[in-house]
Amino acid sequence: MFIDIDKNQPSAKWIEHLRQRYPTEHEIDRVLTRRLHRRAGPGYSPLPLEKLVEGVRALIRARHGEHFEILQPRWLSGGASKLQMAFVLDWHRPGVGHEQTRMVLRMEPAESIVETSRLREFQLILAVQNTVPVPPVFWCDDQGEFLPYPALIYGFAEGVTKPSSAAGNVSGLGTRLPEELRTQLAPQFIEHLARVHSFDYTKADLSAFDVPKPGTQAAEWMVNWWERVWEEDCEEDAPMMRLAAAWLRRKMPTLDKPCIVHADYRVGNFLFTEDDSRISAWLDWELGRIGDPHQDIAWTTSPAFGSYDERGRFLVCGLIPEAEFNEAYERASGRRIDPHAVHWYKVMNAYSMVALTLGTGYRIARNGKTHQDVLVTWLMGISYMLMDDLRDLIEKGA
Amino acid sequence: MQLRADIQIKSILKAMADVVLPAVDPSNQLAQEQARLCMGLLDLMARQLPLQYRFDVDELGRLLGLANELHTAVTKNPIDESTAQALAKTIAQGQGVYARAQADPAEVLEALRALRGTTSAVVTQVCTDEKRADLSAVEQLVMASSHEQLQRDRSWLLAQRWEPNPEALPAIETLLAPLPGAAS
Numbered sequence: 001m002f003i004d005i006d007k008n009q010p011s012a013k014w015i016e017h018l019r020q021r022y023p024t025e026h027e028i029d030r031v032l033t034r035r036l037h038r039r040a041g042p043g044y045s046p047l048p049l050e051k052l053v054e055g056v057r058a059l060i061r062a063r064h065g066e067h068f069e070i071l072q073p074r075w076l077s078g079g080a081s082k083l084q085m086a087f088v089l090d091w092h093r094p095g096v097g098h099e100q101t102r103m104v105l106r107m108e109p110a111e112s113i114v115e116t117s118r119l120r121e122f123q124l125i126l127a128v129q130n131t132v133p134v135p136p137v138f139w140c141d142d143q144g145e146f147l148p149y150p151a152l153i154y155g156f157a158e159g160v161t162k163p164s165s166a167a168g169n170v171s172g173l174g175t176r177l178p179e180e181l182r183t184q185l186a187p188q189f190i191e192h193l194a195r196v197h198s199f200d201y202t203k204a205d206l207s208a209f210d211v212p213k214p215g216t217q218a219a220e221w222m223v224n225w226w227e228r229v230w231e232e233d234c235e236e237d238a239p240m241m242r243l244a245a246a247w248l249r250r251k252m253p254t255l256d257k258p259c260i261v262h263a264d265y266r267v268g269n270f271l272f273t274e275d276d277s278r279i280s281a282w283l284d285w286e287l288g289r290i291g292d293p294h295q296d297i298a299w300t301t302s303p304a305f306g307s308y309d310e311r312g313r314f315l316v317c318g319l320i321p322e323a324e325f326n327e328a329y330e331r332a333s334g335r336r337i338d339p340h341a342v343h344w345y346k347v348m349n350a351y352s353m354v355a356l357t358l359g360t361g362y363r364i365a366r367n368g369k370t371h372q373d374v375l376v377t378w379l380m381g382i383s384y385m386l387m388d389d390l391r392d393l394i395e396k397g398a
Numbered sequence: 399m400q401l402r403a404d405i406q407i408k409s410i411l412k413a414m415a416d417v418v419l420p421a422v423d424p425s426n427q428l429a430q431e432q433a434r435l436c437m438g439l440l441d442l443m444a445r446q447l448p449l450q451y452r453f454d455v456d457e458l459g460r461l462l463g464l465a466n467e468l469h470t471a472v473t474k475n476p477i478d479e480s481t482a483q484a485l486a487k488t489i490a491q492g493q494g495v496y497a498r499a500q501a502d503p504a505e506v507l508e509a510l511r512a513l514r515g516t517t518s519a520v521v522t523q524v525c526t527d528e529k530r531a532d533l534s535a536v537e538q539l540v541m542a543s544s545h546e547q548l549q550r551d552r553s554w555l556l557a558q559r560w561e562p563n564p565e566a567l568p569a570i571e572t573l574l575a576p577l578p579g580a581a582s
Contacts (some may be wrong), residue, residue: 046417234400236511237515243540387548387551394541
């Protein structure tokens, strides 16, 4: 079936067709549908800082009350997907008293390279705040009621994503860490992952999440999510991507006990304090879900996030060889790693990476939808290495 | 290859207009002027690129017309022999090239995108049906073909420095086949 679709001006009929063809979690369906409905609308135009300050003021007034002052607002760089503004809030903090709190506004552009839900991000961070170090989250404007686009307000977290001396690519990818730092960070990296996977999500408010039924539903939701993204965004189709999607559907792993999955657990997404090499905050929970822990295990081992040590050994996330990582994780979590499930999620993760870098990256830059289309365009270049990784993984697993 | 010049130029121009130019010191006239010239040339490039090949082939055709008419015009009153020979030789060469310049690059791109669409649809249909006897054969075809193309895609983008082991990839010049009908 070949239909000439204008993906830049999607019809209501096509959007509905995609929703029916690729069922997934309700909140993911909502944000994907919302962006398609808005796609033919205007691109992203630079926003004056004052407009964001006004939006933040309105949000805090609605959620907290009248007595506060926003001080020292300024733009923050970093990350390929969201706009960020730092500021200081002079306020009466509940349970603390008068305080000047450093905060960060994290807001979506018109379309993001990773289209996700601010409500899910907000709920997930609140849920795990006593389990692993995360930045405090204060308020969420999940519908863009107060700000131009949906947004979150975080507390400022101390630390750096890479040592000032380290070489690396944009977004913290390809970072090479010195050996001494690796040996201090790696155990924390693994321990925190084990804690996330052991967290009892049933007692948390996670209304924006669906819990997969035992069996293959967790895997099926993933394939549906990312094949829908590829279908919605790609300009040039790729037989390899179609082969991969079919392969994924044929070999979906089963899951008995779902857990919280961070889904972007890697170097570049945690902060550490340079004076004591302590991981101070885990960032970027936007892709998090209730799913299969193998998704995280597989994600960290992507070649895109790794680097080579001084002896030429490939290190997972630039920290630790894969076999050592797996062994330490099993010890810390008490879970057994199923190599078949890890392999499936490696394929799944590679597929999703290609879908977002090559498919979404193209579409949003083509339509001028972000505050940094030039970075999104630059990132498209990694997708071919990832697609070859995807091909290689399927070949090995076939 | 989806990371093409058109999308690169478009995103560079947006970055220049939205972020870089507003940050350039207004009192630095040289920097202001050169930033605008960079944008002007990029905009010109974006407009010219889709038509560049047609522009050149069109010019070649008209130059061949002029050269042939000149060649005829001077037969009754000959010019010096070396100049006449050089003219005849370039006419012959030019006509050969002109005869082979049959497809616009935009048509090539359109054709390859159409083939990507149709082959992808076939792959989906075959590979989602486990009962098909040809599933494995189709998978092998796609895997082999993708390997060849992805080698070229990755080599084409080596300058971005994504590759952890760039030496393992052959240079793009060694991977690209000569154009069909190219002079040997």
